[in-house]
Amino acid sequence: MSFEPNILTFCCNWCSYAGADLAGVSRFQYPANIRIIRVMCSGRVEPAFILEALNDGADGVLITGCHIGDCHYIDGNKNAEIRINNTKKALAKLGFDKRLRLEWVSASEGARFAEVVKDFTEEIKKLGPNPVKEVKINE
Amino acid sequence: MQKGEMYVGWSTKEDVRKRGGSGGLVTSMLAAALEKKLVDAVVVLKKINEFEAVPIITSDVNEVLNSAGSLHSVPSNFAKLIADRNLKVALPAKGCDVRAIIEQGKRNAINLDNTFIVGLNCGGSMHPVVTREMLEVMYKIKPEDVHGEEIEKGKLIFETKDGKEHAITIDELEEKGYGRRESCRYCTIKVPNNSDIACGNWGVTGDLVGKATFVEINSEKGAKLLQNAVDAGYVQVQKPDEKGIAIRAKIKGVMEDLGKKWKGKVFVPMDNRLEYFRKELEHCIDCGACKTVCPTCSCGDVSKCTEYHFRGDAYKMSMYHLVRFLHLADACIGCGQCSDVCPVDIPLTRLYRMFANPVQEQLKYEPGMDLRKPPYFEVKLNE
Incomplete structure (x- = not known):
């Protein structure tokens, strides 16, 4: 059986979640590997969430938010960008940086949401399973 | 006295000069600041034995004068001791202490305007437990017999109570895994120019070797502190010679290259x-000691990291x-304090630096060197 990754996706309530909704309503096809968690803003996603997801065996973490300038909370997504970029730099030490991605998807971009998910799933499939999963406990 | 000036000075008190290292200037300067009400309290190390000492906050001038004497094997960091106390305080500090104090200042735990930081040149400190083991294994002397210790020309010298001196080069000790703590070996802050006044014995020449301290004033506060000590009659200073300044710069360069x-x-x-x-983190018992001692951590007792103090996580x-x-x-x-306190001996500082080195290099940010806010806070609103 081919490798099917588990990708945790954080969607912001105001743009990306509506975008994902639109993708469903418009029947755009995208891989069923993602599990969506709705947050009020992409700025709410802390590095600890990402770490916990990766440590518990998620193969990838996708964070989506409103485009810069469109944030419901004015600058939440700017904070998110700084936060995620710094997290990425630090995660590079563990070799996890490619498993984390930040994308902007607006409420009207259902097609784009499907495209982003497709693209990220392809990339994770190429990377292979999360190495943490292979750790044997009580060896 | 002004910012940028350099002096060579020593204490006027016979007793302090005898017990303290390099003329006892720092001890006298702290005592003078307390005496003349420049500060309300002073942080000093109270000696227990040759290897151990506890930091105390004191307002007693005699206690400050009694604390004279340098110790190489006490790697405690004072920043957390004075944080959140709102004290007008003067304290001696190694390069890393200074950085920690400035970091706490950025996090509003220490008021830097009320804190007089007396920076000390530091070539590295030693862990007390490792030092005791080293004395038995390498020097073949009993730790209880040690009377004094000194670093001279790359050699670590221990003097025993019967008057004999035992010397081994630091390179040799470090090859065997003893000597300075690991974080001190790759530290590149040897002269703390981020402090108010940087003191040390590098650059003292001629007859004064071992009897005076070389001082560089780095801020207005530092000038005030030294001027106060001179006015109070605790300290005598003179201008250094050109040769001394050159020697100091040379030692600094050599030490920094070694660190790199x-x-x-x-x-x-x-x-x-x-x-x-x-593999390294496998044995962690979640005791939280590394967080307790961490001098830049200021989240408090309940924070993001302590929420994961469960084996399940x-x-x-x-x-x-x-x-x-x-x-x-x-x-x-x-x-390097996290490595020192870890009960299961995880080389934590090395692991933390593995994350911090690339991030700090990429962001071109060195914490504790100036008042620049951490990059996380450099978010501009309404841009």
């Missing part, structure tokens, strides 16, 4: 990093440390 060399030696690129981190890799790795990536100053 060690950095290359300690942080070798590795292939299976995830496995390495997992760490069944594959310690979440507590992963959160702290990220949190300290832009704040770690590499003081």
Whole structure:
């Protein structure tokens, strides 16, 4: 059986979640590997969430938010960008940086949401399973 | 006296000169600041024996004068001691202490305007437990017999109670895994120019060797502190000669190059990093000691990292440390205290620096060197 990754996706309530909704309503096809968690803003996603997801065996973490300038909370997504970029730099030490991605998807971009998910799933499939999963406990 | 000026000075008190290292200038300066009400309190190390001392906050001038005498094997960091106390305080500080105090100042735990930082040149400190073991294994002397210790020309010299001197080169000791703490070896802050006034014995020449301290004033506060000590009659100063200044700069350069060399030696690129981190963190017992001593950490008792103090969260890799790795990536100053206190001997400072080095290099940010806010806070609103 081919490798099917588990990708945790954080969607912001105001743009990306509506975008994902639109993708469903418009029947755009995208891989069923993602599990969506709705947050009020992409700025709410802390590095600890990402770490916990990766440590518990998620193969990838996708964070989506409103485009810069469109944030419901004015600058939440700017904070998110700084936060995620710094997290990425630090995660590079563990070799996890490619498993984390930040994308902007607006409420009207259902097609784009499907495209982003497709693209990220392809990339994770190429990377292979999360190495943490292979750790044997009580060896 | 002004910012940028350099002096050579010594204490006027016979007793302090005899007990203290390099003329006892720092001790006298602190005592004078307390005496003339420049500060309300002073932080000093209270000696227990040759290897151990506890930091205390005191307002007693005699206690300050009694504390004279330098110790190489007490790696305690004072920043957390004075944080959140709102004291008008003067304190001696190594390079890493200064950085920690400035970091706490950025986090509003210390009022830097009320804090007089007397920086001390530091070539590295030693862990008390390691030093005791080293004395038995390398020097073949009993730790209880040690009377004094000194570093001279790259040699670590211990003097025993019967008057004999035992010397071994530091390079040789470090090859065997003793000597300075690992974080001190790759530290590149040897002269603390970020403090108010930088003191040390490098650059003292001629008859004064061992009897005077070389002082560089780095700020207005530092000038005030030294001027006060001179006015109070605690300290005598004179201008240094050209040769001394050159020697000081040379020693500084050599030490910093050595630090950079060690950095290359300690942080070798590795292939299976995830496995390495997992193996090192495997034995963590979530005691939280590394967070308690961390001088830049200022979240308080209940914080993001302590929420993961459960073995369930760490069944594959310690979440507590992963959160702290990220949190300290832009704040770690590499003081080495986390490695010192770890009860299961995880080389934590090395692990923390592995995250902090690339982040701080990429962001061109050195914590504790100036008042620049951490990059995480440099978010501009309404741009």
